[in-house]
Amino acid sequence: MMEHLTKTGDSKIVPECSYPLTAKACVSRIYTDLAVIDVTPRGLLVRNIVPGLSLEELAALSDVSLADAAS
Numbered sequence: 001m002m003e004h005l006t007k008t009g010d011s012k013i014v015p016e017c018s019y020p021l022t023a024k025a026c027v028s029r030i031y032t033d034l035a036v037i038d039v040t041p042r043g044l045l046v047r048n049i050v051p052g053l054s055l056e057e058l059a060a061l062s063d064v065s066l067a068d069a070a071s
Contacts, residue, residue, distance in 0.1 A: 004032035004061065011063040013037070013044070034058060038069060045069035 006012060013030060029047075030037040035058055036048040047069045049058055059066045 001031040001033065004034040011061060013062055013064050015064050034061070037066065043067055 002012060004012060012032070027039050030039065030044075034050050034053060035046050038045045038047055044064055044066050045068070046055060046058065046066050049055065055066065055068055
């Protein structure tokens with residue numbers, strides 16, 4: 001599990017990796033302190049979210065598009 005945000009408040013989940021890759025497309029699920037997010041061909045789908053935080057609030061904290069997995 002990782003923290004969703006950096007110490008400066010930026011999202012650690014980014015649309016494109018800026019570091020050299022050791023493997024491409026090998027991540028299928030992201031666990032953060034705020035949510036569990038599935039990586040799918042349809043995009044990033046939020047599976048679980050911490051109580052008290054809405055999907056809209058999570059999306060505002062993130063640098064990527066998020067969708068509800070239940071939809």
